[in-house]
Amino acid sequence: MTVARAGGRPPKKEAVRADGIDRRARLLAVAAELFATQGYAGTTVRDIADKSGILPGSIYHHFSSKEDMLDVILRDFLSPLYEGFSEIERQGDDPREALSKLIRVSFAWIVEAPHAVAVYQSESDNLIGQEAFEYVADYSLKIEQIWLRVLTAGQTSGVFRPDLDIKVSYLFIRDSIWSSVRWYRPGGQLTSESVAEEFLALAFHGLL
Amino acid sequence: MTVARAGGRPPKKEAVRADGIDRRARLLAVAAELFATQGYAGTTVRDIADKSGILPGSIYHHFSSKEDMLDVILRDFLSPLYEGFSEIERQGDDPREALSKLIRVSFAWIVEAPHAVAVYQSESDNLIGQEAFEYVADYSLKIEQIWLRVLTAGQTSGVFRPDLDIKVSYLFIRDSIWSSVRWYRPGGQLTSESVAEEFLALAFHGLL
Amino acid sequence: MTVARAGGRPPKKEAVRADGIDRRARLLAVAAELFATQGYAGTTVRDIADKSGILPGSIYHHFSSKEDMLDVILRDFLSPLYEGFSEIERQGDDPREALSKLIRVSFAWIVEAPHAVAVYQSESDNLIGQEAFEYVADYSLKIEQIWLRVLTAGQTSGVFRPDLDIKVSYLFIRDSIWSSVRWYRPGGQLTSESVAEEFLALAFHGLL
């Protein structure tokens, strides 16, 4: 792309493919942003095409359907998210450190892929029961199991308070973190890290 | 309705009006449920009509538009919600007690009007910038100010930890609570009160 | 209506019928005005009801349909219009005088029943071919025949110019007159009579 092509030769296959990948990635980014801000049902294929500078029909050269775009957005988010959480668990830190890592990684994702996070948070409920999106619930469950194992270990080892309902605590913590995608804006006074630390302080020690 | 009508006399105007109010209320309940579960954009007027056993056109005798239904649902929720929070603040309890009350009342609303809560949570972002729904942001702000005053008072009086960012803490707490509408099911093992107590324990004392 | 009714007795049948006739007449007047200004297709039964201070359903106690209202408006206009023209022809004036009378009566109708004139002018074309409105074309034809007889007699007797196409002249004159309902406003500087005289001057002597 930055290398001059001499003699007006037609673009190489390499370049074409790069363009194609770019176009596809750009379409996904636009779709994710619109799905995140207007909702999936509230976003039209024309919206995506307009914002991408192409015509609606052209989108179907890259994706088989609007639903397909949602599918790719969710897979591209959930797969590395799960892998990241798995990797943390595999590292075998003590529960307090493991939980801190899970939380910090979550906040990192909110900065890294805010639109995907927002789409996941807003739409995953609506997708329950749709065969093509079963994997969303599967990932959610496997992620939940990782967190629950860490929390349980912490309670067993006595580092977390014994009187808390682990499952309920997890749900409160999970929603607290992911919901912050709706109000956290990078570039403001709060860095992603400081939000994570703020949350850790609150979650570990409470208000009192 | 519970009083027997002697002699088979036709229902009085009272009864007719009750029917009308009932129908309207039933339509609102159906709409709220569908908006909550499928999203506002994902719900069609036909969906509401079908589930209510009438024809789509008949809805327009009771509401001027689909948007009007959303409007009524949100107003009917936000107005008493705000009033309830205001009343708590007016009672002048110490900050810890006041916050406990705010939290317990919030969880009570989730049981009382889960669909309205879910609609408020899911749709209020999309409504920003729509003149007809400015009041939603207004109420949200006024509610936020009540919570922030209580939290600030608690920090000033030394009962809440001084190192927390009040605004950020509020946002975490708020989202934690309202998001539970997505997973809490009354009638299960957890009563509404026990969820509130669980949350209070977590929020006040933390995991450690 | 102005006579006090003693003892709270219910209104007599006479009064009731008068009310009924009034209501019907008022509905017709409102309908005619709306049909004239918005067109028949562009006027809703609700428009008529709103402007009459009743509910749409109540109109059907007085008229069997919206079309029925149009029917009554046109009949109430066309029948006396035709009778008036017939009477003029029957008077046996010389053609110039007869034509003057036809023209003056036409302008009188525009003041007397401007809405009916406008409805007749705007809608009669659309009604061609509708069995229920055949009488409109019938009246139009019979009226045309009266005018043509007068014009032909005038040409035969030498008072009207021999080189004019009688039929075409009639159509020009007819449309000129009836169209003035769209711009003539009684109460302004021009009286109905002066418009008629202006037209007579133009039609009889021309611009030159």
Next chain:
Amino acid sequence: MTVARAGGRPPKKEAVRADGIDRRARLLAVAAELFATQGYAGTTVRDIADKSGILPGSIYHHFSSKEDMLDVILRDFLSPLYEGFSEIERQGDDPREALSKLIRVSFAWIVEAPHAVAVYQSESDNLIGQEAFEYVADYSLKIEQIWLRVLTAGQTSGVFRPDLDIKVSYLFIRDSIWSSVRWYRPGGQLTSESVAEEFLALAFHGLL
């Protein structure tokens, strides 16, 4: 269209664009005809689509709304109409000749674009007050001013009778001419020119 394409080559972009323009033009022609015969309010988008052999939704690839079609029809008619009248005034003929030209051009338009004329005549009253159609009244006014200037000049120079009210005479003449679109059928015994001459004779010299 008249040039043979050798070798069965597929149509070039030129042809595609021509198709597009054709389709749009054909839709406009159909819409104008239906608006003229059934009225704008009395014509459905489905009517236009049916008569054009396409589906209702396809119309929206060419026009943004039904109202847009009316807008294009009126603009495409009024703009050249006004330009034609302007050009006549610019030629600086004596008033009698100028008026003759205005009248002859008007009748030519009735043959050239009868549907647009009929739509203009029937609907322009209903459009008053609609911001998007202000230009219709603007054009009408500017056209009226041209005619009034010619008539006034004729009266000043003594060629037109001094006792006529110029404005009223204009309105009678205008409506006479445009209304003929409702009855004049080209291809019959009367040519467009002969109708114009008939009208000129009547308007200039009168019946007597």
Next chain:
DNA sequence: GATGAATGAGCGTTCATTCAT
């Protein structure tokens, strides 16, 4: 007579998607 809720057909319009070019 009037009401108000309901009907069922149809309105203008939008949508995701297809496909010849």
Next chain:
DNA sequence: TATGAATGAACGCTCATTCAT
């Protein structure tokens, strides 16, 4: 790949009309 025209289903909504009260 991109285009632009088309599709067919569905959308939110309006309409004339009905009818029990």
